[in-house]
Amino acid sequence: MVEFLKGLLLSILSEKCYKEYFDNYNFLDVPCFKSTLSKGLGIGIIAGSILVKVPQILKILSSKSAEGINVYGVYLELFAITSNFAYSYVMSFPFSAWGEGTFLAIQTAIIAALVLHYGGSTGGATIFLAVYVGIVSALISGYTPTEILWNMQAINVPIILIAKSIQVITNYKNGSTGQLSAVTVLLLFGGSIARIFTSIQETGDFIVIVTYCVSTAANAALVLQLFWYWNVDKTSKGKGKKKRKAT
Template sequence: MATSEQAVSSSFMEPFKDILVNYLMPEKCYDEFFLNFNFLHVKMPQILKLLAAKSAEGLSFQSVMLELLAITGTMTYSIAKRFPFSAWGEALFLMLQTVTIGFLIQHYKGSTSKGLAFLVIYFGLVAVLTSPLTPMSVVTIMQASNMPAIVFGRLIQAGTNYRNGHTGQLSAISVFLLFAGSLARIFTTLQETGDSLMILSYIISSCCNFLIAAQILYYWNVRPAVKKKAE
């Protein structure tokens, strides 16, 4: 029997189901993402695309960093507030996948050492932020910073797409899943926590994810130009 949270998500996502199932994913994957809230693999298509292309062309590291700031703020705020894991668990998985993408961007730019340093510094900061050493006021400020971080991060990526005239190695599947997932989370967060700060963050996140999704569609048939090797 479906939980009330699943019923809310199922009802809200029903208009999008045909499009997602017919064009982007099997129905089993749809059920995992939007009924069971298994977000573990949301960004895996992006990671696999980078690994297959051995390139991170078109992806902005600055955008990834700002997105990581927003995800980390949500995660640490939820832990500090003792919200149920179901209300923020996907933030943990998104964080791990976003960190991986950040490392791959540096790695494929030829800066593997910088990528490793990025991993060490980031996980060190997370350990401090989730410890009793960090005051609640700092965690709250981080959560409040989600909104500008999300907006600026998406605008940087949108600007990169516009300048390049294509979306490079951005994964359409990951972009559309993030957009649909953030829409669903507006309503599930309202049901589970009623926290206005988190709800507003998901609303803004949905709007920004829509911008990138729209660019994916606009540049659908445009591919990065192949660079000629110097003779």
């Protein structure tokens, strides 16, 4: 039992920090506190990422519509997520520093397929998923040069800005956030903030840190729109219900 608990603790603590806490009883060690906090946040983000876009997927399925979701913005977001986790995987960064990318990529790919499907292109959705699986397999196979992966990660900065800007502009033109899930947007915003800290602690990779800083700023714009159009969306739903009753 003791060994089991130690194993669990070592999934969050390094050997050095474990000794500091449980052998030396030094609970005020600052480097260990930062390291433990980073690991804990990383694990929490990964756990949350398993379901973070599920509300968005369910919202699309329940309404049988992807209205208000720009598929090109989704493509660009998927590229950014894929580049990040593929680069981090090949660079052998700790899983706690990038693991959520795996689950976010799967969920974002599903959203892209649903947008295509409800847009009238079921065949295109199937082809898209097949092609995406092939690309990911090639990127993490070890045969893709590291330089290419680094460049993909580097262009994430403008791509994230473009992807989020497309959605922000779409929302502005529609005067509504459409089928965007408030839960998903808020969780992505909180996760990107936490990732700035964990990236500094666990990777020290400048381009990864900058990517999450940009992602946080871009997600913040969507959060502001959620609150700005909140009453507009509720009013439009109410009008829609009244029209259905009238008919």
